[in-house]
Amino acid sequence: MIKFSVRDITSKGLEINQTIPMEGIGLSSEEIDLRSPITVKANIERVDNTIIAHTKISADYGYMCARCLEDFHDRHEDEYHFDFEVTPDRQDIELGEEIRQEMIMANLPRILCKSDCKGICFGCGVNLNHEKCKCK
Numbered sequence: 001m002i003k004f005s006v007r008d009i010t011s012k013g014l015e016i017n018q019t020i021p022m023e024g025i026g027l028s029s030e031e032i033d034l035r036s037p038i039t040v041k042a043n044i045e046r047v048d049n050t051i052i053a054h055t056k057i058s059a060d061y062g063y064m065c066a067r068c069l070e071d072f073h074d075r076h077e078d079e080y081h082f083d084f085e086v087t088p089d090r091q092d093i094e095l096g097e098e099i100r101q102e103m104i105m106a107n108l109p110r111i112l113c114k115s116d117c118k119g120i121c122f123g124c125g126v127n128l129n130h131e132k133c134k135c136k
């Protein structure tokens with residue numbers, strides 16, 4: 001849960017700095033392979049009846065290289081902006097669900113361990129990043 005109340009947003013805005021486990025925003029390891037808790041930094045401001053949350057999410061993501069099929073991980077920070085409308089019956093805002101959806105959408109299905117990954121030889125099956133091709 002990353003929850004705040006509309007009342008907490010002062011004229012200077014509101015800052016949120018929180019580190020939560022992935023389950024804290026309802027993410028499961030089948031959805032995203034995370035290797036660390038999620039760090040959420042948000043700057044929240046109110047402009048008339050709109051609340052804007054400038055949010056930075058950082059975590060260590062696990063991947064399987066699309067070329068050599070090796071497991072690797074990469075820590076990166078992503079920026080998202082969320083808008084919420086203030087209505088009389090909306091006094092508490094939950095950022096976690098928005099973050100969960102963005103993280104799932106942004107999760108790359110196809111990624112390389114490094115841009116010049118040499119991949120696997122189709123002949124002998126060795127990982128060409130570590131070994132020489134054994135094909136004759």
Ligand SMILES: [Zn+2]
Pocket residue numbers: 065066067068069070112113114117118119
């Ligand atoms: Zn690779």
Ligand SMILES: [Zn+2]
Pocket residue numbers: 121122123124125126133134135
């Ligand atoms: Zn080979």
